[in-house]
Amino acid sequence: MNLLERFIKYAKYETTSDPLSEKSPSTETQMAFAAVLADDIEEAGLKNVKISSGGIVTAELPATEGCEDLPVIGFIAHMDTSPDMSGRNVNPIIIEIYDGNDIVFPKGVDILSPKDFPDLKNHLGKTLITADGSTLLGADDKAGIAEIIEAIIKVLENDIPHGKVMVAFTPDEEIGRGVENFDISSFGADFAYTVDGGAVNLIQYECFNAASLKVSVSGFNIHPGTAKDKMVNASLIAMEFDSMLPVQMRPQFTEGYEGFFHLSKMSGSEQQASLFYIIRDHSKQLFEEKKSLALKICDFLN
Template structure:
């Protein structure tokens, strides 16, 4: 049962998750944390040792690029790429990660931390039943695990080792074109492609290996924007406030209640978009709200942004006797739906992945991402880049886990996609 623990991909994964690489959305730095470079340097050294070509480490911003050379006769193929990110989410601690193995999983609740009574519950996470008889790697209930996206890194590196050893030993086991590899920082805070050099990467198209369960394949994601709403009130002693006071907290509350109430994250799924009030702070004098806006449909996305603007305009008119322009809204687009860049011209990437999965008896699961991915930004930079599964579940928290067999299967999947892609 313990043989899986000794596979190269699993050994790599266990090594990588021990390195704390949390990003920090408030640092203003690029990368946002220096500790992400600890993993960057390790990956650079490993790629050198494996014999990869054109290895480049942008140490300032913590991007790593490398190339697996083509085998004989495939030198003129278009270049396929694979990308994963090094950082882990700032939402839950990523230091002193202590992975736990559950062998031959029996389908029951898993005690992650007996002392704190932290349980990975089947009733809360019913997909656990899909892994009966498999080997699960979980947290110890005190940190996240880091399968997002160190599972993806381990899979890409294990694929690279397989191909590079084949070339080095001249076994002729595989036939493939050039394969580009990149590892990036700060994906979890939306800055993963800020300094990504598409030209240096050298691929014509690529996949991010950053998805969930085995078989997941995604080429649709949200259009995304952030909105900062500021409400300026008017403070007057409450004993003399009649027809004078404008309470910014109350106006902010009215603003939020004016937004469609059924378009909140807790009421939506599938292709449904939402407004998400993430932060609120305020006094009578001034209130601040931070929203994110999401929708797969570009027209509905623009309509959602317009709702915020129109709501502010209406309330500004309503309270103009108290204050001139009491509400201001600042909108910032974050990323767009990569489907615009995949369908129809690059749908062959989806078909390639589906065909590779079927050869390995993996059931393809194509669904829209209710979020974003570096692949979305890269697709709009001219690098079509759908998203492949990495194998994990419950990302960003202490209930995160990954199936060990999935990590090994996804390594095989990357190999199969690479040898199957012919121009």
């Protein structure tokens, strides 16, 4: 199996996480995939392979002779994919030599165009992998998992001397619970790298504060013909909530360290409405201010 084959194999497993679940991992499919990964890394030559009750797969590559005193390095990737789009029956499409044109998916209506994603032009002549338009691909972060395993296989095949290396594959990163049951001390790495997203050669060494926000509005529904002074339209109150958040704090208007409120999902009727947001800020203080602003708006509307 090479890197591409390994990635395609993993992309086909459904591992969508579920923000509404209280279990760990949030979905059974992740636990099933954890078992596949545990088998694969054992076969690759990793030792002490374990799956925790929360679905975290860990393993180690013992140091080679003479390298036992080097720092222990960890590599981490997440096995779940975003609940924002279906991850069932993923059908990866391989474009062997990318020619710089629009990519038309066989299913669905979206087109991947360098006009919208100028970054595509950096990959002329390279092999691209996309989904077929009906699902996500799950390269975030099955690519990270495949890369870590293949890198370790290369180190072993080529007898490259190394210190002890720890590996962890975690569930539920996409719903903000990736580190919930992660036992840092038993993992035992002095330094660890998350292999996830971003461009080739890019290293990020900072992280933002993150929260999710669910706003539930209960209204009062009554026939519109007799609604005067009685109807409380939950959908309109939800829209009012959103209108009270600072417009400039939306992802499309922010960059760099600027934080945001991102409305990721909404549903509503006269009776009931829900808004789902993610809140991000590098500054802990501005992050806390964003959370308390959301609560103040709720208080005001109540």
